[in-house]
Amino acid sequence: MIPAQFDYVRAESAEEAISLVGQHGDESKFIAGGHSLLPLMKLRLAQPSVLIDIGRLTDLSYIREEGDQIAIGALTRHMDVENSTLLTEHAPLLAHAAGHVGDPQVRHRGTIGGSIAHADPASDLPATTLAMGATYVAQGPNGRREIPAADFYKSFLESDLAADEMLVEIRVPKMTGAGWSFQKFNRRAQDWAIVGVAAWRSNGSSGVGLVNMGSVPILASSVSAALSGGASVSDAAEQATAESDPQSDLNASVEYRKHLAKVLTRRALEQASE
Amino acid sequence: MTVTDNMATSDASIAAGNGVLGQRMLRKEDPALLTGEAIFTNDMKVPGALHLAVLRSPHAHARIASVDVSGALAIDGVHSAYSGADLADAWAGPMPCAWPVTDDMKNPTHFPLAVGKAAYVGDGVACVLATSDAIAHDALEAIDVEYEPLPAVIDLEAALSDDVIIHDDLGTNVSYTWPLLIEENEGDCQKAIDESAFVVTERYIQQRLIPMAMEPRAVVAMPQPFGGDMTLYSATQVPHILKVMTALTLGIPEHQMRVVCPAVGGGFGSKLNVYAEELLCVHLARTLGTPVRWNEDRSENAQATIHGRGQIQDIELAADENGKITGLRVRLIGDMGAYLQLVTPGVPLLGAFLYGGVYEIPKAFDFSCTSVFTTMTPTDAYRGAGRPEATYAIEHAMDALARKMDIDPLELRRRNFIPKDAFPYEAFTGLVYDSGDHDNAATVAEGLLDYGAMRARQAEQNVEGSTKRLGIGVSTYFEMCGLAPSRVLASLNYSAGGWESATVRVLPTSKIQVVTGTAPHGQGHETAWSMIAADKFGVDPADVDVLHSDTAIAPLGLDTYGSRSLPVGGVAIGMACDKVLDKARKIAAHQMEANEEDLGFAGGMFSVSGSPDKEMPLAAIAFEAFTAHNLPDGLEPNLEAQVTYDPPNFSWPFGTHMCAVEVDTETGQVDVLQYVAVDDCGNKVNPLIVDGQVHGGVIQGLAQALYEEARFDDDGNLLSSSLAEYLVPAASDVPPITLGESVTPSPTNALGVKGVGEAGTIGAAPCVMNAVVDALAGLGVPDVQMPASPLNVWNAIQQANKETSQ
Known part of the structure; x- marks a missing residue:
């Protein structure tokens, strides 16, 4: 429970953070809320030699309307995402899912950018923003670029971010009035989902994201395709595992996880169709 | 209040004194605990202390070919490092082990650091002393241990087979077999099983549990500069x-x-x-003449502090056609x-006597426990120790019997x-x-749950095709606690007694000190014990101080476990108060020139019956006892x-x-x-504390059932070694708990209390x-493995579906 030795530097701006990571290279890590990184460090599963603290880049903490999108700064705490009136009106699925991350302490410290950059398939927000067709904005030494969520998650805990890039913004499309549902199945309120489903439906379109159903967050495109093709909710839900490749662990076998994904997708679609 | 006829033998009702x-x-304890003022062992500031860290075996079973600590010694801030062999002579x-349950019990030699062989993941193989905890942990990574891994032994029946022997010199993995056969005539138990109208045969697995106290263990060993005295501060229940x-x-x-417990x-x-790290700290502190401290981290706590259950x-x-129990046979593997x-070995014995539950059982009882070694963390007493396991078995079997007889489980009970x-x-x-x-207890519970209405709702809800099935659980229990009459412990081969000590003194200014041999670690003894004394002396509990958990201040005691503190230690305090009052009465009689028999004592005041002007407060008596200027001839000064x-x-x-559960059959x-x-x-000294104990206890039992x-x-390898995988339920996971009232005083002690x-x-x-199985029985599910996790429930339903469709 004592991390290995590391150095600590605090960045005062995104530019400085990026230059610091360039300076310290592969052995350095950004730290924002620290709620994914610190536990790994305490177990010595992660041993970065330098932590670059971006936790005070308050100019990256915002939620604002930008045309038909809502832009969320990467340093925005889960608590602020959960309670945002803008999101509650235009993207309630995201606000609601943020309210299911960890427990209140975690939601006060953890950030949306940290959660997405960590790319944990068992986290709630990667799959939720993926289902919503979000765009992530990364900043590197040569400026900013946009990455569609569907192209972002490469493998377990690996994203498209280059070593000297920092996630700075998450953009989600407005879904005002769409039906939505977030089904998080776990044993204790504060746990990661055994399986989670984020879903929305609107005017014949839909999106379904699966939490903890593979090495990356899963976009269940087959479900949406089935719905577009006129399938019933329960028939479409049977397609939930087409893209997934879940693992077994203490809480679930592969078979059970697949079964849960179908049940929860059906329930999510039913709720989103109400 | 329910008062048994035997209450007459009890000489004090709980409401006797001043109504406290x-x-x-x-x-009293809570303000310091809640504000962080309370000092735990790891909060102690100890200048110059060396920090101990223990290198633990990553193998469940391995020969230790060599241990090289030189890499650790090369690190700045490392004072010294030792292998098990280095300390073998210490x-x-x-x-x-204080409980050799049978004369031929096998007990492997066990040292604070393993020598030759490591026998579980977490077994200490080497240790480091350094100037900080962080350096000590870094240094562990520089110790080079060569292991020759051997097969792990995880399954109890595989352990019994002796295919892989863990402790070579024992020649077997079986530690002991302890039988308890109680029959009127030889063969009565078998006869009952052969001839009774109904017999249920069941196998239950008591999964291993991790106690997971909120504070992990911590130790500070402090040698005195001269004379060789040693003070051991430890987060222990048993100073x-x-x-x-x-x-x-x-x-x-x-x-x-x-020994002092902060x-x-x-x-x-x-x-x-008694843990390895306590002995390591004391030994090293004593040898080096320097304070040595150790702080357990959460993962170590999961691996290297005892586990519970595991049976x-x-x-x-067996029961007759009316459901009356006729015989009972139990075989345990511990x-x-x-x-x-x-x-460790005594835990199953503590349960052996409780397999009869709250029922009339004939002398047709055949119990035997065979306990085996495995390559996992040692087990030992965990809240209830043997008694929850026994109660689970009889109560779960009673439900199985009720299902077999197709009668209501409450009616069967x-x-x-x-x-x-x-x-x-x-x-028996x-x-x-x-x-x-x-x-009465069952009737009160029945009323609170509205049992009849709940059964009706169940019939309505559990129709074919329903995915939300209602289950109703009932369980009753008798607990053998308040450990314990020393002679009974002797008959079970336990190496110590079960008494408790109390000293009560009234100080010259009439403030009161209670010295107890109990060692509270969250129970609220300071509050409860001061209430007992306050009641006896007619004073405010704030005027009573309770001293405990330091063997220099409270040299006599047998500590806190087995729900013993109140029915043994608390009762002793009441008796010591009475003894002090007897002496105070002698002084009061002397001072007021009255006969002792004519003295009354109420509200802290002695008075003479028939002479309303003659009275003397306890405070005055205390001062007289202190000055000793005018005491009866031959009476010693002071009130103690x-x-x-x-x-x-x-x-x-x-x-x-009783409880009602809803099972989602789609998700489990x-x-x-x-x-x-x-x-x-029995009688409650402080019902608030009692409620807290019951709430916490229920949640801990529910945690075994579900989490x-x-x-x-x-x-x-322990897979559930952190609080992310070992699911201790949080407040948000706990259902509303309604407590019902039933008070049947114990006739065996003066306070009428039970643990x-x-x-x-x-x-x-x-x-x-019982509730989970009750919900699913209609689907053909015979039982569900604990914990009834969604996965285990779903698997049980799938299994039943398969069997029905075959």
Whole structure:
């Protein structure tokens, strides 16, 4: 429970953070809320030699309307995402899912950018923003670029971010009035989902994201395709595992996880169709 | 209030004195705990202390070919490092086991650091002393240990087969077999099973649990600069036992050992032990003449602090055509883990006497326990220790019997209850249950759950195709606690007694000191004990100070476990108060020139009956006793008395728990809708504390039923070693709990009290599991493996579906 030795530097701006990571290279890590990184460090599963603290880049903490999108700064705490009136009106699925991350302490410290950059398939927000067709904005030494969520998650805990890039913004499309549902199945309120489903439906379109159903967050495109093709909710839900490749662990076998994904997708679609 | 006929033998009602007893007083301890003012062992500032860190085996079973600590020694800030072999000569004896349950029990030699072989993942193989905890942990990574891995032994039946022997010199993995056969005539049990109208044969697995006290263990060993005295500060439940055992194991003269427990954050039995790190710290501090400290981290706590439960139970329960129990056979396999810790082998014995539950059982009882070594963390006492397991078996089997007979499980229980007028009741085991009123406890619970209406709702809800099935759970229990009459312990081969000591002194200014041998670690003894004394002396509890948990201040004691503190230690305090009052009365009579028999004492004031102007407050007597200017001839100065009380019997709390659960058959999720607990612990000193004990106990039992399990892989690695995988339920996961009232005083002690620390845990696991199976029985599910996790429930439903479709 004592991390290995590391150095600590605090960045005062995104530019400085990026230059610091360039300076310290592969052995350095950004730290924002620290709620994914610190536990790994305490177990010595992660041993970065330098932590670059971006936790005070308050100019990256915002939620604002930008045309038909809502832009969320990467340093925005889960608590602020959960309670945002803008999101509650235009993207309630995201606000609601943020309210299911960890427990209140975690939601006060953890950030949306940290959660997405960590790319944990068992986290709630990667799959939720993926289902919503979000765009992530990364900043590197040569400026900013946009990455569609569907192209972002490469493998377990690996994203498209280059070593000297920092996630700075998450953009989600407005879904005002769409039906939505977030089904998080776990044993204790504060746990990661055994399986989670984020879903929305609107005017014949839909999106379904699966939490903890593979090495990356899963976009269940087959479900949406089935719905577009006129399938019933329960028939479409049977397609939930087409893209997934879940693992077994203490809480679930592969078979059970697949079964849960179908049940929860059906329930999510039913709720989103109400 | 239910008062048994035997109450007449009890000379004090709980409400006797100034009305303090029975009040829901807030706990004195809490402001310091809640504001962070309380000092736990790891909070102590110890200048110059060296920090100990222990390198633990990553293999469940391996020969230690070599240990090279030179890499650690090369690190800045490292003081020294040792292998098990380096310290082999330090120990005057092996780690202690105080309960050799049979004469031929096998007990492997066990030292604080393993020599030659590591026997579980977490077994200490080397240690480092450094100037900081962080450096000590870094240095562990620089120690080079060469292991020759051997096969792990995880399965209890595989352990029994002796295919892989863990402790070579023992020649077997079996530690002992302990039988308890009670028959009127030889063969009565078999006859009952052969000839009774109904027999259920069941196998239950008590999964391993991790006690997970909120405060992990912590140790500071502080040598005195001159004279060789040693003070051991430890997060322990047992300072007195620890003092004796440390002295013996390290060859330190006992009068030079002092053990102090600063604030201790929970134990649940896990701190009822003598641990390697305590002995390492004391030995190294003594050798080096420098304070040595150790702080356990959470992962170490999961691996290297004892586990609980871990039994396979085979039970055969026979009953006649009316459901009246005719015989009972139990076979246990007990998982000892890699070594025997302080009371490891005794845990199944503590349950052996409770397989009859609250029922009239004929002498047709055949119990036997075979305990085996495995390559896992040692097990030992965990909240309830043997008694929750026993209660689970009989109560879960009663439900199986009710299903077989197709009668209501509550009705089946009622047909077997020991009737109220039979107490004190000599049970089939020869033990005497002090008092009980099972029908009343069941009736109160029945009312609170609205049992009849709930059954009606169940019939309506559990129709074919329903995916939300309702289940109702009932469980009853009798608990053998208040450990314990010393002679009974002797008959079970336990190495110590079961008495408790109390000293009560009234200071010259009439403030009161109570010195107790109990060692609270969250129970609220300071509050409860001051209420007992305040009631006796007619003073405010704020004027009573309770001293404890320091063997120099409270040299006599047997500590806190087994729900013993109130029925043994608290009763001793009441008796010591009475002794002090007897002396005060002599002084008062002398001062007021009256006969002792004519003196009354109320509200802290002695008065002479018939002479309303003659009175003298306790404060004045205390000062007279102190100045000793005018005492009766031959009377010693000061007001102080010491009592050592050996209880004549265990205390026997009992109760009924009921709950309603809803099972989502699509996901396997169990939702506890309502929970009702009626726990009768006799008179209550502080009902607020009693409620807290029951709440915590129920949640811990519910945690076994639904959440917690120490899981190992085939190689003996603990998979649930952090709080992310070991699912201790949080406040948000706990259902509403309704507590019902039933008070049946114990006739065996003057306060009429029984223990309550373990009761909730004992009632809760079978209650919840009975409800889960009750919900699913209609689908053909015969049982569900604990914990009834969504996965286990879903698997049980799939299995039943497969069998129905075949």
